[in-house]
Amino acid sequence: MLHIVNKSPFDKNSLESCLSCAQDGSAVLLYEDGVYGAIKGSAYAERLQSAMSNITVYALEPDVKARGIADKVIDGIKLVDYNGFVELTAEKEAVNSWL
């Protein structure tokens, strides 16, 4: 399954709920304000990094660049463009959108 999250983890609990429900082997894509969850050294980084041992985390690069955090993304998070987003949705059996 592909989980997609577009809310900042500092503002909403969407990412937290998502991570607590994500099966091992599933993927999480951070986009729009969700990309703030990808910042290295933040109060949320450790939580996400520990989840990354069982799930693959992606971040939408155009949203990362728009927010000025391109040089702060946690190592191991894969950046994708819009085509990559489409490919992920096509590749996974289902998409769960955490609004």
Add this chain to the structure above:
Amino acid sequence: MSSVIKQFLYVNRKAPYGTVYALESLEVVLIGAAFEQDVRLLFMDDGVFQITKGQDTADIGMKNFSPTYGALGDYDVKYMYVCKQSLEERGLTVDDLLDLKWEDEDEDWAEKDSIILVDREEMKSLMTDADVVLSF
């Protein structure tokens, strides 16, 4: 124009782009400044993301409005307070923020930093001291 000058504090708590709050706040800040009021900004919570440097919105089809914060000094907006704790929680330091300046007329137009880091105690006084608080 009225000669009454009030102190306006604009409290910015939302990230840019994901919602329209940040841009709307900036519009209202410019209106307040155009009426020659004492306009001050406070960035807290995800609002600190409004003034990160290096924003490049070319690929999301939205206008990058972050350069406008740099023009506020020309509108006599001198004080942009930033919540220290909000920055730290988000893995940011003041070096990750735009270099915002204003020019001091009384000191031969010397450039001064607009950004002032504040803690929660100082934020309480800022809100208490303002005549008008507008929260976005």
